Amino acid sequence: MSTLDFTVTGMTCQHCVASVTEEVSEVAGVSAVDVDLAGGALRVTGEDVDGEQVRAAVAEAGYTATPA
Numbered sequence: 223m224s225t226l227d228f229t230v231t232g233m234t235c236q237h238c239v240a241s242v243t244e245e246v247s248e249v250a251g252v253s254a255v256d257v258d259l260a261g262g263a264l265r266v267t268g269e270d271v272d273g274e275q276v277r278a279a280v281a282e283a284g285y286t287a288t289p290a
Contacts, residue, residue: 228287230242232284239259241285
């Protein structure tokens with residue numbers, strides 16, 4: 223298991239959190255997604271998770287993720 227941490231910009235509400243969680247959960251290898259709205263943080267846990275795929279999933283939800 224590995225953990226990737228990102229800073230996500232643009233989230234303002236729980237709907238944002240749900241959108242990011244849903245998109246990132248679909249990335250291959252992801253087993254857990256933790257989004258902190260107040261801190262603008264995203265933690266992804268899984269096996270062989272590609273950080274670029276996570277960033278693309280966050281972009282698909284309408285936000286920007288940068289490695290923390």
